[in-house]
Amino acid sequence: DSGVTQTPKHLITATGQRVTLRCSPRSGDLSVYWYQQSLDQGLQFLIQYYNGEERAKGNILERFSAQQFPDLHSELNLSSLELGDSALYFCASSTGALNTGELFFGEGSRLTVL
Amino acid sequence: GNSVTQMEGPVTLSEEAFLTINCTYTATGYPSLFWYVQYPGEGLQLLLKATKADDKGSNKGFEATYRKETTSFHLEKGSVQVSDSAVYFCALSDRGGSNYKLTFGKGTLLTVNP
Numbered sequence: 001d002s003g004v005t006q007t008p009k010h011l012i013t014a015t016g017q018r019v020t021l022r023c024s025p026r027s028g029d030l031s032v033y034w035y036q037q038s039l040d041q042g043l044q045f046l047i048q049y050y051n052g053e054e055r056a057k058g059n060i061l062e063r064f065s066a067q068q069f070p071d072l073h074s075e076l077n078l079s080s081l082e083l084g085d086s087a088l089y090f091c092a093s094s095t096g097a098l099n100t101g102e103l104f105f106g107e108g109s110r111l112t113v114l
Numbered sequence: 115g116n117s118v119t120q121m122e123g124p125v126t127l128s129e130e131a132f133l134t135i136n137c138t139y140t141a142t143g144y145p146s147l148f149w150y151v152q153y154p155g156e157g158l159q160l161l162l163k164a165t166k167a168d169d170k171g172s173n174k175g176f177e178a179t180y181r182k183e184t185t186s187f188h189l190e191k192g193s194v195q196v197s198d199s200a201v202y203f204c205a206l207s208d209r210g211g212s213n214y215k216l217t218f219g220k221g222t223l224l225t226v227n228p
Contacts, residue, residue: 002157042220043158043203048213056213090157099214101148101207105157 003027004106006091012112018079021109023091025072031055031094032074033103034066038087049074050097081113116141120204120219127194127226135189135222137178137204145208147171147180147187152201152221161189161202194226 003026013019025032034046036059045058049068060066063081068074078085088110092103121136139145146165150158162171167182176191187204204219 002159004157043218045216056215092157097213099207099216101146101163101205101214101216102160103158103216105159107155107157 002104002106004091004093004104006089006106006109008109009107010110010112012114013081014114015081015083017081017113018077019081019111021076021078021089021091021111023074023076023093023106025074025091025093026104029093029095029104030072031097031099032068032072033092033094033099034060034074034076035090035092035105036087037090037108043090046076048099055097056099078111081111083113086111086113116145116206116208116215116217118204118206118217118219120202120222122220123223125222125224127224129196129226129228130193131226133189133191133194133198133224135202135204135224137187137189137219139185139187139204139206141185141206141208143208145206147178148205148207149176149178149187149189150203150205150218152203154200158203194224196226196228199224199226 005024030051046060048056066076088108092105117140148163149161151161162173164171164180170179201221
């Protein structure tokens with residue numbers, strides 16, 4: 001158990017809809033990262049938050065947004081969903097602001113867009 | 115930019131066989147190198163790491179040596195078990211601007227048969 005909690009584990013929705021994925025980091029970790037894992041693209045970094053502020057941005061689409069709340073949990077919002085957004089979305093956490101590579105991953109939220 | 119190339123799977127071995135999963139990288143700086151493992155239905159877990167040339171990372175019988183001259187970080191285990199069946203990801207972390215960037219390979223599926 002990594003200590004990182006993600007909900008929901010599975011989500012099925014239709015094209016055009018909006019969903020919210022939630023992540024609680026390990027106790028004491030201030031950074032939260034979101035990754036998308038798909039068969040064709042592999043593991044893609046989306047965005048990082050540190051102590052409530054956006055720290056780094058990766059290949060995140062404009063239809064996607066994220067935030068980190070004062071209690072350090074984070075939410076990833078996916079809107080105007082397309083079939084290609086079907087993927088496994090991972091949250092990871094670390095102690096500091098710099099992504100030095102040692103991350104703790106949650107079990108992921110599997111999104112299926114029909 | 116940085117990139118990680120690892121051998122395509124799937125790799126299927128019998129129990130107690132020797133394992134090698136090749137990983138090579140391209141980086142502009144002096145990256146740290148990692149192997150992550152993803153067991154079925156779980157998130158990624160850090161397996162081992164090496165932060166400078168000639169360092170050897172090891173954990174759970176797995177080893178990998180940071181070879182700067184060949185830009186490689188091959189994962190090895192002398193005798194695999196059924197419980198080692200998982201997807202293995204090679205990754206590098208390198209400084210880019212004010213943060214580090216973590217780049218993953220596409221993953222290699224290992225299946226170990228009894």
